[in-house]
Amino acid sequence: METLLTVDDLKISYKSGNYYIKALDGVSFEIKEGESLAIVGESGSGKSTLGMAIARLLPPNAIIEKGRIVMKDIDILNSKPDSIRGKLISMIPQEVGTALSPFHKISTVFEDVMASENKATNILNEASKILAFLGFKDPERILKSYPHELSGGMLQRVLLALAIIKRPYLIIADEPTSMVDAPLRINIVEILNAVRKEFNISMIIITHDIAITPHLCDNIVVMYAGKIMEYGKAKEIIDNPLNPYTKLLINSIPRIKTATRFEVIERKNTQIQFYKGCPFADRCESFMKGICDITIPRYTSLGNRKVLCHLYNDKK
Ligand SMILES: Nc1ncnc2c1ncn2[C@@H]1O[C@H](COP(=O)(O)OP(=O)(O)OP(=O)(O)O)[C@@H](O)[C@H]1O
Numbered sequence: 001m002e003t004l005l006t007v008d009d010l011k012i013s014y015k016s017g018n019y020y021i022k023a024l025d026g027v028s029f030e031i032k033e034g035e036s037l038a039i040v041g042e043s044g045s046g047k048s049t050l051g052m053a054i055a056r057l058l059p060p061n062a063i064i065e066k067g068r069i070v071m072k073d074i075d076i077l078n079s080k081p082d083s084i085r086g087k088l089i090s091m092i093p094q095e096v097g098t099a100l101s102p103f104h105k106i107s108t109v110f111e112d113v114m115a116s117e118n119k120a121t122n123i124l125n126e127a128s129k130i131l132a133f134l135g136f137k138d139p140e141r142i143l144k145s146y147p148h149e150l151s152g153g154m155l156q157r158v159l160l161a162l163a164i165i166k167r168p169y170l171i172i173a174d175e176p177t178s179m180v181d182a183p184l185r186i187n188i189v190e191i192l193n194a195v196r197k198e199f200n201i202s203m204i205i206i207t208h209d210i211a212i213t214p215h216l217c218d219n220i221v222v223m224y225a226g227k228i229m230e231y232g233k234a235k236e237i238i239d240n241p242l243n244p245y246t247k248l249l250i251n252s253i254p255r256i257k258t259a260t261r262f263e264v265i266e267r268k269n270t271q272i273q274f275y276k277g278c279p280f281a282d283r284c285e286s287f288m289k290g291i292c293d294i295t296i297p298r299y300t301s302l303g304n305r306k307v308l309c310h311l312y313n314d315k316k
């Protein structure tokens, strides 16, 4: 399989007054064509920042300090955002409630999105077909609606339709299951899988809900404090997590099922800005004094797996 997307040593900070907040700290991974990747990790670990960087949707106070993002030989970070957004990569944002203008009908939003495309196809016909594929019984009514007339789950599917209509190579869905109740979560997982098959689009699914990832994704990136702690095949990671942080995430799965967010895990200082050793050292069950607190761990490759942890640094 050919490589679709390469993220290489990405470092991003946000400027906030006189401070700089480190959001991504040397993130590298690859997605092959047709593959789907989950990005998991608790609040503040840098998941949305990573998604927004790839989709060229970072806010103005974000500073890309280092790194490259390449898709199909296109240097994403040095291209015009308009040549990327929607065409190559679409992102469904975390806050779907504020993603669409309250003054425009859904039909107008589809027409605006397609305005630059010069396509001969009937846009609203095409939108209606995609909405029907996504499970809407009466797509015409949805097209005539304003955003406030739709529920969070409906808006999510409308935004998915808007993401699909230009047929990008990659769709990034930020917390697609957080707006909906448990039964609908399964529904969204099924819809995302169907979209992937039908439209042959790769996906990045950003989620707190590690439990859904093997049903949706081939690979998982586990993030903590802006770093990838573990990266590998979804099923292998869930069955046999190596990094102590991944173990903690997976052990909390039964509780995650009743919570939409990750507050179940005690949070001390996820947004650690200054640490000498491993960012997870102060919360780690396998903490080794004199090593984890003073030396930055290196990545170790174990089969398909990449893991950032001193426990594995000497094992191959
Ligand atoms: N616009 C911003 N300005 C300043 N700091 C920001 C901004 N957006 C994010 N941050 C900070 O960057 C870090 C990473 O945030 P990010 O939103 O990427 O995390 P996340 O993993 O998506 O969290 P969540 O699960 O809560 O959505 C955090 O420390 C956060 O406070």
Ligand SMILES: [Mg+2]
Pocket (backbone or CB within 6 Å): 047, 048, 049, 094, 174
């Ligand atoms: Mg986020």
